[in-house]
Amino acid sequence: MKNFTYIRATSVKDAVQRATTDQNAMLIAGGTNLVDRLKVFLDEPSQLIDISRLEMKRIERTNEGGLSIGALVSNTTVADHEDVRRDYPILSRAILAGASQQIRNMATVGGNLLQRTRCPYYYDTAFPCNKRQPGSGCPAATGINRMHAILGASDQCVAVQPSDMCVPLAALDAVVVVEGTKGKRQIPFTDFHRLPENTPQRDTNLEPGELITSVIVPPVPFAKSGVYLKLRDRTSYAFALVSVAAAVDLASEQIQNVRLAMGGVAHKPWRSKEAEEFLIGKSANTTTFQQAAEIALQEAKPLTHNSFKVDLAKRAIRRALTVSAKGGGVV
Template sequence: MRNFTYSRATSVEDALQGIRENPQATVIAGGTNLIDRLKGYLEPSSHLIDISRLQMQQIESLSTGGLRIGALASNTAVADHPIIRRDYPLLSRAILSGASQQIRNVATVGGNLLQRTRCSYFYDPAFPCNKRNPGSGCSARTGINRLHAILGASEHCVAVHPSDFCVALAALDAVVEVEKLSGKREIPITEFHRLPENNPEQDTHLQPGELITAVILPNLPVAKFGVYLKLRDRTSYSFALVSVAAAIDVRDGQVETVRIALGGVAHKPWRAMVAEQFLQSQPATLDSFKQAADLALQEAQPLEHNDFKIEMAKRAIERALMASVQKGAEK
């Protein structure tokens, strides 16, 4: 572990001032991913700013009917919150599928948004990795790439985003609230994370000096019918081979509203917009869901060891939509 200095922020403004004064600083809260990177010499930061004691843990109802979740709310608090369990059940299920209880107790909303890939080549300095050392090459493209991306990848990086929580947020049209000394802004979750393109070392569209302060869940009635399906090598908190967050509302046998997001297949949570557009006003049948799944994966570009993900993702989409329809029928 590299040597670093440490300070504890007393307010959001204090944290932002610390970031301005030290552009190489990194904020730390739960630290469940950051500490791993520090131990592996993957984190270049020379200074840590502890924000864990700031008052950003609240989960509050909005006048619009949605929720504002503070960036320091723990994964446990979010997954167990009665309104989230009732109105956004797929978010609760995604969190519960993502880590052990001990990790959920300390991991935070903001940290979940910022966790980095678990690509083995990124974590092993013996291999070139453009995400770790830009311009060095991508070992996964010609190496063991069973767990890697089939959508949205580039010649520079085929790593996948590891979060279950963020896949659920993508299906829920969530918005990330960020703040810097000059003011606040909101970033739709589908625009928060980046595809690798030529700069895979950049995971998000956060600007220098910005701090995540909250996630906003809109009033989304279809979310009540949402399901989260995670396919993995083992059920003991393994990362997804493929995951699907899906919610569908059916009226008179036809699809009225639908949301589909995929995990384990791209550098960011992958919103299946083309499939959603196709399903609009279509009959809510398995045949329609099969066609939508084909459209969702039509641009997939598998690597040597992960072409199985295409069929797996299609089947997972069909299964998740069918499960969501069955829950919708209970209303």
């Protein structure tokens, strides 16, 4: 490990200024993903800027009736928060499915959004990787790719975004609030993460030096019936093969509104607005939900070892929509 300096930021402005001045610096809060990467030399920062003591640890009601969640709120605090459990159980369940208690206690909301792929080729520096070194190649595209993307991939990268929490945030139309040298701005959650295209080294649309300060979850009354379904190789804390966040709003068995997003299938949380648009006005039944699943996966391009994900995702969508339409709860 290369030597680096450590500095504790005194304010958001201070952290932004330091990160902007030194492009090789990295921000650290809980460190549950960054420390892993440091250990295997994926990241070699010139300095670590500790932001863990900044004032971004509150969950507050917005004027519109939603929630503003500070970037330094721990995953445990979000999952256990009374308002989250009551109004956005889909978010609480996703976090609880994502990691052990010890990791949730350390991991932060902002860090969860910024965690990098767990693609084994990315972590093993013996292999080339376009995400580590653009232009070097993507061995996963022709290698062991069972866990990799079936949607939105490119010739440059077929890795998937690993977060559970990000899937319901995409479904709920959350907004990421960031601050940089040019001031504050808001990024719609579905625009925050990037598809690989020709720049797989970039995971998000953050500008250099920008810092996540909070995530705003708008009021979604029917989110109380939301369902998070995670399918994985083992029940313990494993990354998703496929996950689905779904919420259905019914009136007289007719769908008035719906939200649908998937994890484990793309380089970013995959919101299927085409399937949502199809469902509006339809009857809530197995046939309708199966048709929506077909629409959601119509652009899937499976790799050598992960074609099973296509059918798995369709079944998961159908199940999640069915359970949500019946009032939600644990799948």
